Amino acid sequence: MSKCLQKIAKTAVLELAYEHHGPENGTPVILLHGFPYSPRAYDEIAPPLAAKGYRVIVPYLRGYGPTRFNSPDTLRSGQQAALAQDLLDLMDALRIEQATLCGYDWGGRAACIVAALFPERVRGLVTGDGYNLQDIPHSIQPLDPETEHRFWYQYYFHTPRGVEGLTQNRRALCELLWQLWSPTWARNAERFPLSAPAFENPDFVDVVIHSYRHRFMYAPGDPALEWMEQALEKQPAISVPTISLCGADDGVGPAPEDDEDAHHFTGIYERRVLAGVGHNIPEEAPDETLKALLDLLRR
Secondary structure, three states, X not given: OOOOEEEEEEOOXXXXXXXXEOOOOOOEEEEEXXXXXXXXXXXXXHHHHHHOOOEEEEEOOOOOOOOEEOOOOOOOOOOHHHHHHHHHHHHHHOOOOOEEEEEOHXXXXXXXXXXXXXHHHEEEEEEEOOOOOOOHHHOOOOOOHHHHHHOHHHHHOOOHHHHHHHHHHHHHHHHHHHXXXXXXXXXXXXXXXXXXXXXXXXXXXXXXXXXXXXXXXXXXXXXHHHHHHHHHOOOOOEOOOEEEEEEOOOOOOOOOOOOXXXXXXXXXXEEEXXXXXXXXXXXXXXXXXXXXXXXHHOO
């Protein structure tokens, strides 16, 4: 297996930490984690890709692990446009003109946004749970009661009590989410301690709280990213070759029988529903995730 190196990419906003596998001159693949996860989600995916000669980049998102903001005055934004801009800035800092992207949850959102708005930068996309762009203008509309129940943590974070709860109990709360979101996965207790240290980042709470407030229009976004948020309001299509991986046992939102996202994809597109898999798709289903990536890379 390849050696993993931890590095820092300096961008205008962040010292963005990432793990690097494989040769510097290999075809780039960027693997993006979600909330509350870490690069450990790709432990069984990055090394095999690197062994095949790919240049594999696994960043710590803003608010996670060693990633740090350059200035104390920067808004600790967790909005979708910030995550996408961080991905673009990382690619620019590493002089990656085009990459194959894989992401789920927050990381899937960043990957989908870049694929939608900057398709020339994306060779292919593996997305967890399909079209991952938030439709913020319509977020105020209530959903069915069962879905609202699954989103309890988001509404909790809208309150001062939720801020204090995440601050005091971040490890226990995040571990509970792992259990609820991957209810049939036998390795939660084994794997969670490997990711938990990434949540000790000093900006973790602020970024998480802002993320869940902004998406419901309860917190303003970064003015510098307003142009991107306005573009996302149009729910732009994704034209790059895409494979969507959906967990049949996802505790956030089990994969529906019908593909409700297909109309958002105008290029080569395939949906794969993974039996017995929850929300933490790459960590629960590394073989299926690796296969999806290789299927795109070999096109």
